Amino acid sequence: MENERAVEPAGIRERLSGNEAVAIAIKQIHPDVFPAFPITPSTEIPQYFSSYVANGEVQTEFVPVESEHSAMSAAVGAQSAGARTMTATSSCGLALMWEELYIAASNRLPITLALVNRALSGPININCDHSDSMGARDAGWIQIYSENNQEAYDNFIQAVRIGEHKDVQLPVMVCQDGFITSHAVENIKLIEDSLVKDFVGEYTPENYLLNAKRPMSTGAYDVTSYYMEHKRQQAQAMKNAKRVALEVAKDFEKISGRSYGLFEEYKLDDADYAIVIINSAAGTAKDAIDKMRAEGKKVGLLKIRLFRPFPAEEIREALKNVKVLAVMDRCEGFNAYGGPLGAEVKGALYSLDNGPKVVNYIYGLGGRDVRVENVEEVFNELEKIDNSGELGEEYRYLSVRD
Structure with missing residues (x-):
């Protein structure tokens, strides 16, 4: 059959x-x-x-x-x-x-x-x-x-x-x-x-101010x-x-017919080097990954979909075999150590005994363009870290003038 x-x-x-x-x-x-x-x-x-x-x-x-x-x-x-x-x-x-x-x-x-x-x-x-x-x-x-x-x-x-x-x-x-x-x-x-219409259904709250049968207050001290x-x-x-x-x-x-999860894994199963990213730059990253995979590089992507709540356990499992990781923040955290996504991913990976080395990149602020070659540059830096064994600067800026 x-x-x-x-x-x-x-x-x-x-x-x-x-x-x-x-x-x-x-x-x-x-x-x-x-x-x-x-x-x-x-x-x-x-x-x-x-x-x-x-x-x-x-x-x-x-x-x-x-x-x-x-x-x-x-x-x-x-x-x-x-x-x-x-x-x-x-x-x-x-x-x-x-x-x-x-x-x-x-x-x-x-x-x-x-x-x-x-x-x-x-x-x-x-x-x-x-x-x-x-x-x-x-x-x-x-x-x-x-x-x-x-x-x-x-x-x-x-x-x-x-x-x-x-x-x-x-x-x-x-x-x-x-x-x-x-x-x-x-x-x-x-x-x-x-x-x-059928998927979302009608909104039928249990408690609301105009329900005369169940008086309530809202915003109380x-x-x-x-x-x-x-x-x-x-x-x-x-x-x-x-x-x-x-x-x-x-x-x-x-x-x-379209499937969604907490995040998307792109060519991550056997990746030695990976990036974590949010929103539109993921598309650019996928193009860079396809190009580098054709060259024999084991690179991959984890694209966050659900940031709150933060899927820490699932992210930890997905990234546990990566050697070196770049977390990409399109936002400056102003803590002199990196961006908010970087902090959360590092926190999720903390309990791994032999987790990846992690670099946090700040990129694309104020609409700064992110190109395929920029993503390739990040992956090349991750490979250098792996080969040298030296993490170097953990908090970096991508594509910024000196």
């Missing part, structure tokens, strides 16, 4: 920018409320979505507000009231939301945020790096990162299910690189509207007798999110 082959869903072929793709995902999900304030390079997301509202394609309450702080405040209020709520921002917009990010997470409100990564001032810069989302990494939000437009679309749809799961109930930010993917047009496959227990519950929800993300990914594969 022949094995039955799974038939990949046909989907809808389109050519879209990352911003357009996310706006369409939001339209298909059909949230109840969408408060927004424009900021480059995420402005197109609420712009496109507001046109869907104006055209009557969705019945969402679109709320134009006076600032990003107000946008997240409105999202907190709407989600507390029982409405499925979404918004979008970038850079200083996320920074202006800072206070409300913590409130959304601690109140266990599964708001979904499209974050188009852009450098934080100053100096003023409108191009990509990860200083905005990395600055908010400890605010209690789940963080999902996207290499390309397809992943930005797919991740946003999955984010709703992850955040709203009864064992999670946390807000989620779905990140993509400003301009590099947000404005670049790529071929992608959309899912049928009805399939997306928490005294010392309870605060720590509530934070422990919040921490447990973040732990649960790792399991839930994998469960949701399995269901998503059934309607899309």
Whole structure:
């Protein structure tokens, strides 16, 4: 008897920018409320979505507000009231939301945020790096990162299910690189509207302000007798999110044919030298790896998808046989020792008895271009470290003028 082959869903072929793709995902999900304030390079997301509202394609309450702080405040209020709520921002917009990010997470409100990564001032810069989302990494939000437009679309749809799961109930930010993917047009496959609607389902919170049968308050003062227990519950929800993300990914594969995990391993099985990276530069790294593999070099990649919660155990297992590792941060940590991703990966590897030597590279700040030859340079440096046995400088800058 022949094995039955799974038939990949046909989907809808389109050519879209990352911003357009996310706006369409939001339209298909059909949230109840969408408060927004424009900021480059995420402005197109609420712009496109507001046109869907104006055209009557969705019945969402679109709320134009006076600032990003107000946008997240409105999202907190709407989600507390029982409405499925979404918004979008970038850079200083996320920074202006800072206070409300913590409130959304601690109140266990599964708001979904499209974050188009852009450098934080100053100096003023409108191009990509990860200083905005990395600055908010400890605010209690789940963080999902996207290499390309397809992943930005797919991740946003999955984010709703992850955040709203009864064992999670946390807000989620779905990140993509400003301009590099947000404005670049790529071929992608959309899912049928009805399939997306069935996948996310209706939002049916157990507790919400407009439920007259179960009166409640939100945002109340928490005294010392309870605060720590509530934070422990919040921490447990973040732990649960790792399991839930994998469960949701399995269901998503059934309607899309596309598989997702906590991270992606690219030619990592037998790699002597590897890099860990986030978002769009992973595509460039894959091209460099293909080129070097053709030359007989054993090089590979681990691309982080789920950064919060951080999959430390799984990363440790995936990298345990690598000889020398480069962790690539598109964000400066200003601790005089490296970036945030570098610190977390090093922490994950600490308990390995014979783990890889690790170098942390800062790259691509403020939109600095990352080319195939730049990635090759990193791998060549890793090989030199292996051959010499000397780690040298653990904290380095890539492609910066002296």
